Amino acid sequence: MYKKPYINQLIHCGCGIMNQRPDLEPFFNPSSIAIVGASPKEGSLGRAILDNLLLRYKGIIYPINPKYKNELGLTWYSSISELPESPELVIIAVRADFVPRILEEAGETGCKAAIIISGGFAESGERGQQLQEEAYRIAQKYGIRVVGPNCIGVYNALTGVDTFFLPQERMRRPPRGPIAIISQSGAFLASIMDWAALEGIGIAKAVNFGNKMDVDEVDMLEYFGWDDDIRVILMYIEGLKPGRGRDFIEIAKRVTARKPVILLKGGKTSRGASAAASHTAALAGDYNVLKGALKQARILEADEVLDLFDMGKALANLRYSRGRRVAIVTNAGGPGVIMVDNLIKYKLEVPELSKELQERLKSMFPPRVAVRNPVDLTGDANNEAYEKALTTIVESGEADIIVVIALMQPPVLTVELGDLIADIAWKHHGIPFIVVTMGSEIAKKLEERVEGRGIPVYNFPERAARAVYAVAHCSKCG
Amino acid sequence: MYKKPYINQLIHCGCGIMNQRPDLEPFFNPSSIAIVGASPKEGSLGRAILDNLLLRYKGIIYPINPKYKNELGLTWYSSISELPESPELVIIAVRADFVPRILEEAGETGCKAAIIISGGFAESGERGQQLQEEAYRIAQKYGIRVVGPNCIGVYNALTGVDTFFLPQERMRRPPRGPIAIISQSGAFLASIMDWAALEGIGIAKAVNFGNKMDVDEVDMLEYFGWDDDIRVILMYIEGLKPGRGRDFIEIAKRVTARKPVILLKGGKTSRGASAAASHTAALAGDYNVLKGALKQARILEADEVLDLFDMGKALANLRYSRGRRVAIVTNAGGPGVIMVDNLIKYKLEVPELSKELQERLKSMFPPRVAVRNPVDLTGDANNEAYEKALTTIVESGEADIIVVIALMQPPVLTVELGDLIADIAWKHHGIPFIVVTMGSEIAKKLEERVEGRGIPVYNFPERAARAVYAVAHCSKCG
Numbered sequence: 001m002y003k004k005p006y007i008n009q010l011i012h013c014g015c016g017i018m019n020q021r022p023d024l025e026p027f028f029n030p031s032s033i034a035i036v037g038a039s040p041k042e043g044s045l046g047r048a049i050l051d052n053l054l055l056r057y058k059g060i061i062y063p064i065n066p067k068y069k070n071e072l073g074l075t076w077y078s079s080i081s082e083l084p085e086s087p088e089l090v091i092i093a094v095r096a097d098f099v100p101r102i103l104e105e106a107g108e109t110g111c112k113a114a115i116i117i118s119g120g121f122a123e124s125g126e127r128g129q130q131l132q133e134e135a136y137r138i139a140q141k142y143g144i145r146v147v148g149p150n151c152i153g154v155y156n157a158l159t160g161v162d163t164f165f166l167p168q169e170r171m172r173r174p175p176r177g178p179i180a181i182i183s184q185s186g187a188f189l190a191s192i193m194d195w196a197a198l199e200g201i202g203i204a205k206a207v208n209f210g211n212k213m214d215v216d217e218v219d220m221l222e223y224f225g226w227d228d229d230i231r232v233i234l235m236y237i238e239g240l241k242p243g244r245g246r247d248f249i250e251i252a253k254r255v256t257a258r259k260p261v262i263l264l265k266g267g268k269t270s271r272g273a274s275a276a277a278s279h280t281a282a283l284a285g286d287y288n289v290l291k292g293a294l295k296q297a298r299i300l301e302a303d304e305v306l307d308l309f310d311m312g313k314a315l316a317n318l319r320y321s322r323g324r325r326v327a328i329v330t331n332a333g334g335p336g337v338i339m340v341d342n343l344i345k346y347k348l349e350v351p352e353l354s355k356e357l358q359e360r361l362k363s364m365f366p367p368r369v370a371v372r373n374p375v376d377l378t379g380d381a382n383n384e385a386y387e388k389a390l391t392t393i394v395e396s397g398e399a400d401i402i403v404v405i406a407l408m409q410p411p412v413l414t415v416e417l418g419d420l421i422a423d424i425a426w427k428h429h430g431i432p433f434i435v436v437t438m439g440s441e442i443a444k445k446l447e448e449r450v451e452g453r454g455i456p457v458y459n460f461p462e463r464a465a466r467a468v469y470a471v472a473h474c475s476k477c478g
Numbered sequence: 479m480y481k482k483p484y485i486n487q488l489i490h491c492g493c494g495i496m497n498q499r500p501d502l503e504p505f506f507n508p509s510s511i512a513i514v515g516a517s518p519k520e521g522s523l524g525r526a527i528l529d530n531l532l533l534r535y536k537g538i539i540y541p542i543n544p545k546y547k548n549e550l551g552l553t554w555y556s557s558i559s560e561l562p563e564s565p566e567l568v569i570i571a572v573r574a575d576f577v578p579r580i581l582e583e584a585g586e587t588g589c590k591a592a593i594i595i596s597g598g599f600a601e602s603g604e605r606g607q608q609l610q611e612e613a614y615r616i617a618q619k620y621g622i623r624v625v626g627p628n629c630i631g632v633y634n635a636l637t638g639v640d641t642f643f644l645p646q647e648r649m650r651r652p653p654r655g656p657i658a659i660i661s662q663s664g665a666f667l668a669s670i671m672d673w674a675a676l677e678g679i680g681i682a683k684a685v686n687f688g689n690k691m692d693v694d695e696v697d698m699l700e701y702f703g704w705d706d707d708i709r710v711i712l713m714y715i716e717g718l719k720p721g722r723g724r725d726f727i728e729i730a731k732r733v734t735a736r737k738p739v740i741l742l743k744g745g746k747t748s749r750g751a752s753a754a755a756s757h758t759a760a761l762a763g764d765y766n767v768l769k770g771a772l773k774q775a776r777i778l779e780a781d782e783v784l785d786l787f788d789m790g791k792a793l794a795n796l797r798y799s800r801g802r803r804v805a806i807v808t809n810a811g812g813p814g815v816i817m818v819d820n821l822i823k824y825k826l827e828v829p830e831l832s833k834e835l836q837e838r839l840k841s842m843f844p845p846r847v848a849v850r851n852p853v854d855l856t857g858d859a860n861n862e863a864y865e866k867a868l869t870t871i872v873e874s875g876e877a878d879i880i881v882v883i884a885l886m887q888p889p890v891l892t893v894e895l896g897d898l899i900a901d902i903a904w905k906h907h908g909i910p911f912i913v914v915t916m917g918s919e920i921a922k923k924l925e926e927r928v929e930g931r932g933i934p935v936y937n938f939p940e941r942a943a944r945a946v947y948a949v950a951h952c953s954k955c956g
Contacts, residue, residue, distance in 0.1 A: 185812025194917035334663020341750035439672035
C-alpha cells in the first residue's frame with residue numbers, strides 16, 4: 001500500500017539507530033488523499049487545499065462534500081465510506097463538532113493518517129477541549145495518527161503534498177532544497193516559507209501540528225531525522241507536550257548524530273510564555289530546563305528567526321570544519337573588525353597567522369596590506385589579490401574555516417571573483433568557505449555566482465559569524 | 479564667502495547650546511571645489527570623483543592636473559595657485575608625497591578646507607607617519623581643516639557634494655532622507671550606502687575621515703548635531719583620537735538632547751581591537767570605558783550593523799513615546815510570542831490589558847481571539863478586525879507604543895490594511911506605531927503602503943523589537 005519515497009532512501013547503518021521507518025510516511029507520501037470539506041467555491045479554505053494539491057500532487061485526490069457531485073472536472077463524494085478505497089491520508093477541514101464523526105468513519109475504512117486543519121478545539125475553551133479529547137479517543141481506537149487540530153499541516157516539495165490552505169500568490173512555495181521546518185506556529189510557518197521563496201532558500205518538507213493532540217515535535221524530529229532528503233532541520237517550538245522531555249532529548253541526540261538541528265524557542269520570558277499558553281493551549285515550559293536539554297542533545301539554538309535560516313543555509317551546504325580556527329580575507333577594514341568581534345563572541349578562534357605565513361603574504365603584497373588575520377587587502381585589491389591570498393592561506397593549513405569579505409563597490413573587483421572563490425573552495429573542500437558581501441546590485445551579482453556554486457553568502461558580517469559558529473559547532477556532529 | 483545652507487536652518491534656542499555654526503560647512507556646502515588629481519581617464523579615481531561631482535553638485539568645479547587643458551568640456555588648471563579664486567574646498571587625490579606641497583599651496587590661496595583622499599600616510603608605516611605629521615603642521619599653519627587622509631570623504635545628498643570615488647553603478651546613492659552616517663571605515667560606509675539605496679533608506683549626509691589627522695568623529699557629531707536636515711545620526715567607530723574622550727561625552731550629551739545618536743563599536747574584543755589597530759593606525763580604546771560614556775551621553779548602542787538602520791529608520795520617522803508600555807495586535811501567535819520575548823529582553827513592558835479593556839475586546843470578537851496582550855486576532859482576522867482592535871486599544875490609553883503584526887498570507891487581509899493602520903497611527907500620532915510583516919510579494923506590498931505613510935515596517939519581530947526599544951529609549955531625549 002505504501003508508495004516508495006520519492007528519492008534515494010538510505011537507511012543509516014552502523015549503530016543500529018533510526019533504522020525503523022516511522023509511521024508518518026502517509027502524511028508526506030500518501031498514494032491517495034481524501035479532503036473532507038473540499039469545496040469548489042473560490043476563496044474558500046476547502047478550495048485552496050484542493051487547488052494546491054491539484055497543482056503538484058501526483059496521487060489520487062478524493063474531494064468529499066455532500067453538496068457537490070461533479071465540479072472542476074472531479075468526481076466528488078459525500079463521505080469517506082463512499083470512496084472506492086480507504087484513502088491513505090484524510091485531510092479534515094470542517095467545523096469542529098463534525099470532526100469526531102469523520103474520524104470514526106475514516107477509522108472504519110482503515111485509514112491510518114489524518115490532518116485536522118479545523119480550529120475550535122482545545123485552543124478555544126472547554127467545549128473545544130472536550131471535542132479534542134473525543135477526537136483523540138477515536139483516533140486511538142482505530143490507530144489513526146493525527147496531525148493537528150488547529151494547524152496548517154504538511155508540506156512536501158518532493159511529492160506535492162501541500163495542505164497549507166494559502167493560495168500560491170499569497171504564499172510562494174520555496175524552491176526544493178535540503179531544509180526541513182517544524183513549527184509550532186502555523187501562520188509563522190507560512191510566512192517564513194513565503195520569505196524563503198523570496199530568498200531562494202530550498203525547503204524539502206515542513207510541518208505545523210497546531211494543538212498536537214497526537215503527532216508532536218518529537219515525532220516529527222524523529223521522522224525528519226530518518227529522512228535522507230533532509231540535511232538540516234529547523235524548529236520553532238514554544239513548549240513540549242507534558243512528559244515528552246526525555247523522549248525529546250533521546251531522539252534529538254540520535255538525530256543530531258546524523259544531521260544538524262537548529263531550534264528557536266518561543267516563550268523564553270515568563271511574559272512570552274504566558275502569551276504562548278494563550279495561543280496554543282500548550283505550556284511553554286521552563287526555558288532553563290530546555291536550554292540544558294538542547295546542550296545535551298547538541299541542538300543549535302537560534303536567538304532570532306533570521307538566525308535559523310542563516311545557520312541553516314550554511315549547514316545545508318557546507319562540510320563540517322576540522323576545527324575552530326578562522327582566517328579572514330577582506331578588502332575592507334571595518335567589516336573585518338566586526339567579523340573578528342563576532343567570531344570571538346561565539347568562542348571561535350581568529351589566531352594571528354604564523355610569522356612564516358605572514359612573511360610569505362608580505363612578500364606578495366604592497367606594505368599597506370595587513371597580514372596578521374584579518375588579511376586586509378585594502379580597497380585596491382583586485383581578483384588576483386584575493387586568489388593569491390586565499391590560495392596561500394588555504395595551503396598553509398593554518399585555517400579550518402575561511403571567511404571571505406568582498407565589498408564589490410571598488411570597481412577594481414569583478415563578479416568573476418565569485419568563480420574564483422568557488423574554485424578555490426571546491427578544490428579545498430575540507431575547509432568551509434563563507435562569503436560576506438554588502439550592497440545592492442553588484443553585491444547581489446556576486447552572491448548569485450557564489451551561491452550558485454553551493455557556497456553560502458551573507459550580507460552582514462554578524463550573520464556570517466553565526467553561520468561560521470554553526471559550522472564549527474556541527475563539526476563535532478555526525 | 480559662505481553659501482547659505484540648502485534648507486531651513488533653525489538654530490536651536492533656549493539653553494544656548496549648539497548655536498555656534500561649526501567651521502565644517504565648507505566640506506558639505508562649498509561654493510567651489512578644486513580637485514587636485516582630477517583625471518579624464520576612464521576608470522581612474524580622479525575621474526570617478528569628477529564624474530560624481532559633475533552629476534549633482536551645482537557649485538564651481540576646478541579640475542587640477544598639469545597634464546590636461548581642455549577635457550570633458552571643462553577648463554583644467556595645473557595648480558591651485560592658477561585658479562581665478564581660492565576654492566572653498568580642495569579635494570586631494572594624488573600620491574602621498576605630493577600632499578604637503580599641495581596643502582601649502584592651498585593654504586597660501588586662503589583655502590580653509592581640504593579632503594585628503596590619498597592613502598600612504600600613518601596607516602602604511604614610518605615614512606607615511608612622517609608625511610602625515612608634515613601635512614598636519616602645514617594645515618595648522620594656515621588654519622585648514624582636513625578630512626582624511628586615507629578616506630572616502632564627504633557625501634551630501636542635498637548639495638551634491640560627493641567625494642566617494644565610486645561610480646554610480648557600483649555604489650547606488652540612497653534617496654534623500656533625514657539620516658546621517660559617520661563611519662571610521664570607508665569601504666564599510668560605501669557598502670552600507672549602497673545597501674541603503676537598495677532598501678530605500680533616506681540618507682542626508684555621510685562622512686568617512688580615515689586617519690582623522692584633524693577632523694574626527696567628535697567634530698562631525700557636533701556638526702551633524704547642529705544640522706537641522708538631520709534627524710538621526712548613525713556612527714561606526716573603532717576608537718576615539720587620544721584625549722578626545724571627555725569632548726566626545728560633552729558634545730554627545732548636547733547632541734542627544736536634540737536628536738538620537740546610534741553607535742556601533744568595532745573592536746569590542748581584544749582581538750577585534752588589534753585588528754582595528756592594524757587598519758586605521760588608531761587605538762581601539764577600552765570598550766568598557768566607552769560603554770560607560772555612551773550611557774552617560776544617552777547614545778544608543780547597536781549590537782550589529784543592521785541594528786543601526788533598524789533603530790535609525792524608526793527614529794527618523796517616529797515621535798517619541800510617552801512611556802514603555804507596548805500593546806501588540808497580531809494575526810499570528812508565534813510572532814506575537816517572539817515579539818513579547820524580545821521586548822522584555824529590552825526591558826520594555828508588555829502589560830496585560832485591564833479587565834475592562836479585555837471585556838470590551840471580547841465583546842467584539844469570537845472566543846478564539848486572545849485579548850490579554852498580545853491581542854491575537856488569529857489567522858481569520860480581516861482588515862476590519864485590525865481596525866476595531868487598534869482603535870479600541872489606542873483610545874483606551876493603556877499603550878504607549880503599538881506593534882502591529884500583520885502576516886499577509888491569509889487571503890482575508892488586503893493591502894488596504896496598510897492605509898487603515900496608517901490612518902489610525904496618524905490620528906493618534908502621540909503613540910508610535912511599528913509594523914511587522916513577513917514574506918515575499920504580498921509582504922512587500924503592505925510594507926510599501928505603510929512606509930509610504932512614514933510608519934516603519936520590519937520583516938522580523940526581533941528587528942521591530944529593537945526599533946521599539948530605540949523609540950522608548952529616545953522618549954527621554956530632547
